[in-house]
Amino acid sequence: MSITVVGTIGIDTIVTPFGRADNILGGSAAYFALAAANYQPVNLIAVVGQDLPATSLDPLKTRGIDLAGVEAGDGPNFRWGGEYHLDFNTRDTLFTELGVLASFDPKVPPAYHDTSVLFLANLQPTVQQQVVTQLPQARLRALDSMNFWITSAREDLTRTLGMVDIVFMAEDELRQFAGVAHLRQAAQAVLALGPQVIVIKLGSYGALLIDRAGNYFAAPAFPLDDVRDPTGAGDSFAGGFLGYVAAILASGRDLTPQDYHRALLHGNIMGAFACEAFGVGRFPTLTSDEIAARYQQLVSYTHIEAGI
Amino acid sequence: MSITVVGTIGIDTIVTPFGRADNILGGSAAYFALAAANYQPVNLIAVVGQDLPATSLDPLKTRGIDLAGVEAGDGPNFRWGGEYHLDFNTRDTLFTELGVLASFDPKVPPAYHDTSVLFLANLQPTVQQQVVTQLPQARLRALDSMNFWITSAREDLTRTLGMVDIVFMAEDELRQFAGVAHLRQAAQAVLALGPQVIVIKLGSYGALLIDRAGNYFAAPAFPLDDVRDPTGAGDSFAGGFLGYVAAILASGRDLTPQDYHRALLHGNIMGAFACEAFGVGRFPTLTSDEIAARYQQLVSYTHIEAGI
Numbered sequence A, B: 001m002s003i004t005v006v007g008t009i010g011i012d013t014i015v016t017p018f019g020r021a022d023n024i025l026g027g028s029a030a031y032f033a034l035a036a037a038n039y040q041p042v043n044l045i046a047v048v049g050q051d052l053p054a055t056s057l058d059p060l061k062t063r064g065i066d067l068a069g070v071e072a073g074d075g076p077n078f079r080w081g082g083e084y085h086l087d088f089n090t091r092d093t094l095f096t097e098l099g100v101l102a103s104f105d106p107k108v109p110p111a112y113h114d115t116s117v118l119f120l121a122n123l124q125p126t127v128q129q130q131v132v133t134q135l136p137q138a139r140l141r142a143l144d145s146m147n148f149w150i151t152s153a154r155e156d157l158t159r160t161l162g163m164v165d166i167v168f169m170a171e172d173e174l175r176q177f178a179g180v181a182h183l184r185q186a187a188q189a190v191l192a193l194g195p196q197v198i199v200i201k202l203g204s205y206g207a208l209l210i211d212r213a214g215n216y217f218a219a220p221a222f223p224l225d226d227v228r229d230p231t232g233a234g235d236s237f238a239g240g241f242l243g244y245v246a247a248i249l250a251s252g253r254d255l256t257p258q259d260y261h262r263a264l265l266h267g268n269i270m271g272a273f274a275c276e277a278f279g280v281g282r283f284p285t286l287t288s289d290e291i292a293a294r295y296q297q298l299v300s301y302t303h304i305e306a307g308i
Helices: A028-036 A058-062 A099-103 A110-114 A125-134 A147-152 A154-161 A171-178 A183-191 A233-250 A257-275 A288-300 B028-036 B058-062 B099-103 B110-114 B125-134 B147-152 B154-161 B171-178 B183-191 B233-250 B257-275 B288-300
Strands: A002-006 A010-016 A019-026 A042-048 A066-072 A079-084 A091-097 A115-120 A140-144 A166-170 A197-201 A207-211 A216-219 B002-006 B010-016 B019-026 B042-048 B066-072 B079-084 B091-097 B115-120 B140-144 B166-170 B197-201 B207-211 B216-219
Touching: A002 A028, A002 A066, A002 A110, A002 A125, A002 A233, A010 A091, A019 A028, A028 A042, A028 A058, A028 A233, A028 A257, A042 A099, A042 A110, A066 A110, A110 A115, A115 A125, A115 A233, A125 A154, A140 A233, A147 A154, A147 A171, A166 A171, A166 A233, A171 A183, A171 A197, A183 A197, A183 A207, A197 A233, A197 A257, A207 A257, A216 A257, A233 A257, A257 A288, B002 B028, B002 B066, B002 B110, B002 B125, B002 B233, B010 B091, B019 B028, B028 B042, B028 B058, B028 B233, B028 B257, B042 B099, B042 B110, B066 B110, B110 B115, B115 B125, B115 B233, B125 B154, B140 B233, B147 B154, B147 B171, B166 B171, B166 B233, B171 B183, B171 B197, B183 B197, B183 B207, B197 B233, B197 B257, B207 B257, B216 B257, B233 B257, B257 B288
Parallel strands: A002 A042, A002 A115, A010 A079, A042 A066, A115 A140, A140 A166, A166 A197, B002 B042, B002 B115, B010 B079, B042 B066, B115 B140, B140 B166, B166 B197
Antiparallel strands: A010 A019, A079 A091, A197 A207, A207 A216, B010 B019, B079 B091, B197 B207, B207 B216
């Protein structure tokens, strides 16, 4: 039983008011995998370019992430640059160079056929569909998407939504997709397409979870002393959430609503860890004790004792 | 033991995408009092104009709110008009006519001297100070403020902050006052002026509570099926919070951090009730059973069972 992610391996340039990093490891699959690997074994599917430095994938290898599904494409690697401002709530994209990503044709290695949880990180919806089709044995499928596909590939995205169990969307993306300002109404519009669960990412306000049975759950963000770089927070969030879910499935029992609630806290925790260092810098030294401590802290921030 | 509020009684005009109401009861003291009266007896201090219709205060009288501190001024009543847009997150002020509020000189009736909790609703900070001075026997003092005073009367507001125990601020106001984007750092700057507790209102994302001992608590907003009119939500929030706090004090025991956590939920609940009808329309029919049911619902939205 393992988690498989399909997404990007990027070469990122990140500029913040407090510093800058050039040509560092990034991409949705990298963040997701490093977060999820704290919970269960992770398989990664991506395409990389000829110019990706040989040592770039070392943080993934060190964490035991299976890279059999990482294919070397014929061309330059996907590159992205972003600049954050003082409040870290807005960012400007400095550049996006698709490179080998433009012709990404993912192939699932036979070794990945024990996948229990499949995560389709933000990618062209038809590419996401190719991976779903190749892994029919997955017990749970989840996807993330973004504004770009909502406007440019709405029909394809709608079809992909019908193929998954869990959807991660930022609140503005959800409103945009559904064409409704009211968040729970917008969530119902997505759930009507097939998914059982929608997770709404609220940025620095945390996240909400709504399921088809009408359950509603809210988790605050983990408050950080210092935000260094929010890049990858959403994918790390998905990694914490689905990592926890995969661990429950691996234990042999079925998922309960309470499991999803705890998963939402683990998502928030991993999103916060991602923000504490440039790029994926916080993950190589992250320990299970640190995760457990932060989980208990986050529980305490909303815990009401029984009684009055 | 009772709660005393000093604030405004307004004649409001409210425009939303779904309807309009002209010349209805409004004002910070009205919303606060109607929310807090669900928990403890409330005394009200305000000034009204000659043009306030005789029946305007009936909803307050019906709820048993003591109006001995409502003075009839020589001039027109305070009037405010606001227009909301589709997402209800922004509003335009259509007009603000201070009327008798411009020369408000609050006097605390002797009958209010049993006050345990004093709430200084948004008013000129020097007017707020006058009431604090006249009620030295209050066990807890709380204030709300707004952008206008932060920019136009910063020194006076800083002095008033030094005279209270609990501060309610919207997150943008807190950042503006402290000159710091990081919310917890901004909160520390306010707590350093004297208050024991700061409650940060996050609008549709709920609220945070931070105290001088370093405790941190987060409450999500109560999700509504239908928002009709957010006017007065902040004052109703303060009414639910301080009403619950006053009920604990009236029971004869000291406040614990857990009491403040529960108070934060009651604040969110009352803020949500305020949004469900135009003006103060939701409060006359509100029952203690509805409050209790919504409290349990809100607890369930963040409740993590002990265990894993």
